[in-house]
Amino acid sequence: MIYKQFKALNNEKLSSVGFGCWAIGGTWNNTEDQKSIETIKKAVELGINFFDVAPIYGMGHSEKILGEALKDYDRSSLFIATKCGLIWDENKVVTKSISRESLYKELNASLERLQTSYIDLYQIHWPFEGMKLEEGMATLMEMKEKGLIRYIGLSNFSLKDTKKCMELAEISTLQGLYNMLEPNSEIYHHKQLEYRTANELLPLCKEEGMAFLPYSPLMQGLLTGEFKLENNFDSSDDRSKNPKLNGERFLNYFNCVEELKEIAQEIGKPLSQVAINWLIAQKEVGPVICGAQTPQQIEENVRSTTWELEEKTIKKIEMVLNKKNIC
Numbered sequence: 001m002i003y004k005q006f007k008a009l010n011n012e013k014l015s016s017v018g019f020g021c022w023a024i025g026g027t028w029n030n031t032e033d034q035k036s037i038e039t040i041k042k043a044v045e046l047g048i049n050f051f052d053v054a055p056i057y058g059m060g061h062s063e064k065i066l067g068e069a070l071k072d073y074d075r076s077s078l079f080i081a082t083k084c085g086l087i088w089d090e091n092k093v094v095t096k097s098i099s100r101e102s103l104y105k106e107l108n109a110s111l112e113r114l115q116t117s118y119i120d121l122y123q124i125h126w127p128f129e130g131m132k133l134e135e136g137m138a139t140l141m142e143m144k145e146k147g148l149i150r151y152i153g154l155s156n157f158s159l160k161d162t163k164k165c166m167e168l169a170e171i172s173t174l175q176g177l178y179n180m181l182e183p184n185s186e187i188y189h190h191k192q193l194e195y196r197t198a199n200e201l202l203p204l205c206k207e208e209g210m211a212f213l214p215y216s217p218l219m220q221g222l223l224t225g226e227f228k229l230e231n232n233f234d235s236s237d238d239r240s241k242n243p244k245l246n247g248e249r250f251l252n253y254f255n256c257v258e259e260l261k262e263i264a265q266e267i268g269k270p271l272s273q274v275a276i277n278w279l280i281a282q283k284e285v286g287p288v289i290c291g292a293q294t295p296q297q298i299e300e301n302v303r304s305t306t307w308e309l310e311e312k313t314i315k316k317i318e319m320v321l322n323k324k325n326i327c
Contacts, residue, residue: 001047002305004286007209008172009151014079016280017301018050018287019043020215024065025058031293033065040069042295044078046302050287052175052213054083054125055110059092063113071115081121081173081213082110083155085128085136096128098136107148123153123175127161127194137168144170153213158194159204171210173286174201178214179223180260180275180321181253182244188216189242202284211286217279218272218290220245222253225261225271229254259320267313276304278317 003013024036040051053066063082070078084106088094097103110119122140143149153173154162165171176197177188184196195201197212205212218224220239221232229251233239243249257271264271279288292298309317 006211020289020291021053021062023291025062037069056086067115079120083123083125100139122149159200175213205284215289223275273304
């Protein structure tokens with residue numbers, strides 16, 4: 001396993017491949033709790049020490065599964081990142097808040113579900129209109145001073161709001177959508193993104209010594225190279241709501257993947273490993289948030305750290321992406 005270090009994270013050693021917990025919340029097809037626990041334990045066994053989760057994933061379920069899986073391990077050897085700012089009621093209606101009262105309520109609930117006394121990285125999940133950044137940042141700094149959280153991060157924030165937060169608190173990480181097919185995407189599912197990862201956030205991370213945490217490194221499974229032209233998942237799978245994976249927009253991405261598969265075959269590696277390796281090679285990129293539903297999938301993800309892409313292969317990949325007008 002390759003480990004990375006970042007100035008804004010006190011040069012702690014973090015596995016270059018992390019474990020993303022969205023799918024284990026039960027929002028993807030074929031997810032089983034016991035299998036998820038086995039997969040998380042396999043991740044620890046293989047050297048993964050970074051786990052990214054959020055309360056909203058399965059409305060608490062993902063945090064519970066992660067907490068159950070990790071409860072018997074040495075807590076100091078693990079780095080748990082969760083999020084805040086999205087809350088739900090008994091009717092599962094989701095609202096957004098970063099008020100002091102709401103943040104403490106969220107944190108206490110996460111600590112209980114995760115079976116831990118502190119969170120390593122606490123991230124505001126999504127920005128929203130009218131958010132009171134001064135109150136939110138002050139609260140997070142207070143939590144940090146109390147030892148309830150160790151680092152503060154932002155997820156899906158614009159460059160402008162990120163810089164404002166940096167004036168109010170110590171920001172250690174940025175998280176956002178980033179993969180070979182979506183380097184500067186303007187949309188995630190139906191949500192407009194107010195940032196451009198490659199053009200805006202990666203340069204900032206490089207300048208400030210922060211880690212950029214890329215989610216959806218395989219574009220929700222498309223970069224495994226195993227998708228068909230249609231009928232890849234049913235309506236109960238959250239990916240069925242992603243316009244890039246369905247309908248007319250999907251065709252260009254699918255055709256691009258078919259060409260990328262040829263490059264992967266030339267070097268004798270699975271496309272999924274090529275996609276993850278492409279991210280790991282970038283110094284500003286922190287733990288790549290890779291989801292997995294089986295021990296076999298996590299083993300495949302970890303194999304991405306055992307070799308490096310050659311420059312000539314990277315150039316071939318860039319030619320395909322440019323030709324397909326990927327952005």
